[in-house]
Amino acid sequence: MSAPQRKSSPMDRRRFLKDSARGVAGCAVAGMGLAYLVSDARALPAQAIRPPGALDEDDFLAACIRCGLCVRDCPYDTLKLAELGYDGPATGTPYFTARDVPCEMCDDIPCVVACPTGALDHGLTNIDDADMGVAVLIDQETCLNALGLRCDVCYRVCPVIDEAITLERRHNERSGHHAIFMPVVHSDKCTGCGKCEKSCVLPDAAAIKVLPRRIAMAPAADHYKLGWEDRNPLVDELIDLPDRLPGPGTDNLVAPGGYAPDALPDPNMDGGFAPSYSLPSMGGSN
Amino acid sequence: MSDKTKLPVGQEAIEEFGWLYAHRFLLLRRASQVFFLGLFMLGPWFGIWWVKGNLSGSMTFDVLPLTDPFITLQGFFALYWPETTALIGALIVGVAYALIGGRVYCSWVCPINPVTDGAHWIHEKLGMQKGWQPKQGTRYWILTMVLAVSALTGTIAWEVVNPISMLHRGLIFGMGFAWAFVLAVFLFDIFVSRRGWCGHLCPVGTFYGLLGTKSVLRVSAVKRSDCDDCMDCFAVCPEMHVITPALRGKDDDTPIILSPDCTNCGRCIDVCAMDVFKFTHRFDDTPAPGRVQRTRTQPASGASKAA
Ligand code: SF4
Numbered sequence: 151m152s153a154p155q156r157k158s159s160p161m162d163r164r165r166f167l168k169d170s171a172r173g174v175a176g177c178a179v180a181g182m183g184l185a186y187l188v189s190d191a192r193a194l195p196a197q198a199i200r201p202p203g204a205l206d207e208d209d210f211l212a213a214c215i216r217c218g219l220c221v222r223d224c225p226y227d228t229l230k231l232a233e234l235g236y237d238g239p240a241t242g243t244p245y246f247t248a249r250d251v252p253c254e255m256c257d258d259i260p261c262v263v264a265c266p267t268g269a270l271d272h273g274l275t276n277i278d279d280a281d282m283g284v285a286v287l288i289d290q291e292t293c294l295n296a297l298g299l300r301c302d303v304c305y306r307v308c309p310v311i312d313e314a315i316t317l318e319r320r321h322n323e324r325s326g327h328h329a330i331f332m333p334v335v336h337s338d339k340c341t342g343c344g345k346c347e348k349s350c351v352l353p354d355a356a357a358i359k360v361l362p363r364r365i366a367m368a369p370a371a372d373h374y375k376l377g378w379e380d381r382n383p384l385v386d387e388l389i390d391l392p393d394r395l396p397g398p399g400t401d402n403l404v405a406p407g408g409y410a411p412d413a414l415p416d417p418n419m420d421g422g423f424a425p426s427y428s429l430p431s432m433g434g435s436n
Numbered sequence: 437m438s439d440k441t442k443l444p445v446g447q448e449a450i451e452e453f454g455w456l457y458a459h460r461f462l463l464l465r466r467a468s469q470v471f472f473l474g475l476f477m478l479g480p481w482f483g484i485w486w487v488k489g490n491l492s493g494s495m496t497f498d499v500l501p502l503t504d505p506f507i508t509l510q511g512f513f514a515l516y517w518p519e520t521t522a523l524i525g526a527l528i529v530g531v532a533y534a535l536i537g538g539r540v541y542c543s544w545v546c547p548i549n550p551v552t553d554g555a556h557w558i559h560e561k562l563g564m565q566k567g568w569q570p571k572q573g574t575r576y577w578i579l580t581m582v583l584a585v586s587a588l589t590g591t592i593a594w595e596v597v598n599p600i601s602m603l604h605r606g607l608i609f610g611m612g613f614a615w616a617f618v619l620a621v622f623l624f625d626i627f628v629s630r631r632g633w634c635g636h637l638c639p640v641g642t643f644y645g646l647l648g649t650k651s652v653l654r655v656s657a658v659k660r661s662d663c664d665d666c667m668d669c670f671a672v673c674p675e676m677h678v679i680t681p682a683l684r685g686k687d688d689d690t691p692i693i694l695s696p697d698c699t700n701c702g703r704c705i706d707v708c709a710m711d712v713f714k715f716t717h718r719f720d721d722t723p724a725p726g727r728v729q730r731t732r733t734q735p736a737s738g739a740s741k742a743a
């Protein structure tokens with residue numbers, strides 16, 4: 151408290167310095183404690199799904215002020231604010247548990263509209279673009295369809311049916327003459343709404359679960375190209391295979407390194423074109 | 437020391453003006469706290485959604501956004517620039533408190549205030565020592581620390597532990613174990629440090645205090661010459677150091693309590709039987725002669741005892 155109007159002696163000054171040092175050290179310790187709690191609060195459990203449009207978890211914790219306006223404007227009471235000690239996400243932040251109440255994918259996305267901070271990105275205007283997570287058929291031993299029955303419930307309830315989730319016919323090896331209709335989720339279309347998880351007919355946990363993308367998916371290896379999606383199966387500048395020359399025929403190729411035929415074949419020639427030199431063979435191209 | 441200091445605090449004012457009048461600002465304040473909490477509870481309890489959200493951010497009648505400016509500031513430190521709605525909300529709240537006194541939030545709105553006031557009441561009843569009293573500068577260090585942690589972790593750091601939002605959000609949306617934070621503050625104020633939380637540590641109060649540094653609404657010890665040294669105002673003031681410069685000022689010192697720590701709670705007005713204090717604005721220059729000089733040591737020793 152105030153000890154005013156005393157001339158500051160070296161004693162006072164030393165005490166002042168000691169007090170300040172103590173204060174700063176105390177705050178530093180408190181700050182480290184706080185930082186620890188903050189980093190602890192970052193651990194978002196896999197089953198806690200953020201609302202549509204939620205920023206990445208790191209940005210979300212800088213943006214969300216935990217006001218609960220998204221919760222209030224959700225007509226299906228999907229969203230909850232996490233309660234300390236009961237729920238996993240950072241205290242007071244909005245999330246939902248798909249198995250309890252999934253997101254109904256409202257056309258007007260009221261939760262996003264209500265968010266005053268943009269923690270739910272206002273750029274999300276089409277709910278089909280939402281990316282709350284990805285459904286994964288995680289238990290392929292108990293899923294009824296995987297056993298060869300026709301349950302199909304998760305498939306039927308999906309708001310993006312036949313795009314986000316499809317049934318793929320496989321041979322039933324067990325019976326030998328039946329089909330298995332495997333529910334298969336397509337991550338580019340699945341919004342993570344959790345309708346499938348909610349509806350899975352299994353008694354306790356669902357065989358199909360919505361997981362955050364960071365858990366559900368592995369990043370594609372960028373040195374590996376899918377030939378059936380990309381007409382050029384080779385990684386540019388790594389390998390060079392013979393280029394095809396214009397003109398008729400299947401094997402008028404030119405080898406890398408500038409080995410070119412002297413002249414192009416005459417297209418008017420009768421009976422086709424027979425090369426006068428041997429070409430490098432391309433395995434399996436027939 | 438005058439005999440009056442031995443009377444219970446506020447006794448003379450009660451005898452002079454009656455109990456109700458001698459508690460008018462306290463009662464108003466409690467009413468205001470109940471009112472602001474009640475507004476938020478209308479929705480969850482009665483389905484009347486005039487006000488949605490909580491003190492961190494709210495929407496009233498679907499048109500008026502309000503945002504806690506301290507939370508917004510932490511967001512800035514975490515390098516996040518929010519949508520306009522939140523910015524407008526923070527601006528409205530910020531300007532309002534800058535005008536009426538930042539710590540009006542503390543005494544009239546904050547839900548922790550009844551908790552710490554209750555703790556103080558018990559603390560006095562138990563006749564406890566004042567305990568650990570952090571230095572006046574501590575709260576500013578804590579405020580700095582909170583902003584630093586926000587910047588370092590890229591999060592709104594204080595919201596991880598803030599007992600105010602824990603309590604307020606807890607009451608509206610569900611508490612979980614958030615009551616533990618509130619209980620901690622309560623026990624801290626009873627057993628560890630008199631007026632410790634709100635008076636020395638809470639960074640929210642500190643922020644609002646700074647926000648209200650130039651606030652218009654202020655309390656003035658305008659009739660300070662009538663002061664009879666009963667020390668009741670010091671006993672009830674949650675930030676008693678703010679009173680001395682105004683009350684004990686000389687003729688040409690301003691009688692207005694200009695310290696941003698003053699919460700504008702009006703309790704000093706309540707308990708003063710000599711009617712020394714009143715609410716006014718900071719530009720009020722009503723002449724307020726100081727007291728006739730007395731033997732110097734008395735008030736000072738009284739003040740430090742009350743402290
Ligand atoms: S999209 Fe609709 S159902 Fe889904 S969280 Fe938002 S408001 Fe709720």
Ligand code: SF4
Nearest residue numbers: 214215217218220265
């Ligand atoms: S409305 Fe936005 S800021 Fe408020 S709790 Fe929901 S996500 Fe967070």
Ligand code: SF4
Nearest residue numbers: 308340341343344346
């Ligand atoms: S979570 Fe399930 S229901 Fe929702 S879009 Fe994805 S597959 Fe469909």
Ligand code: SF4
Nearest residue numbers: 293294301303304350
């Ligand atoms: S609802 Fe469940 S059991 Fe049925 S097909 Fe889908 S995942 Fe399998």
Ligand code: SF4
Nearest residue numbers: 542546548634638641
């Ligand atoms: S100091 Fe903090 S806890 Fe106390 S009343 Fe003010 S804001 Fe609330």
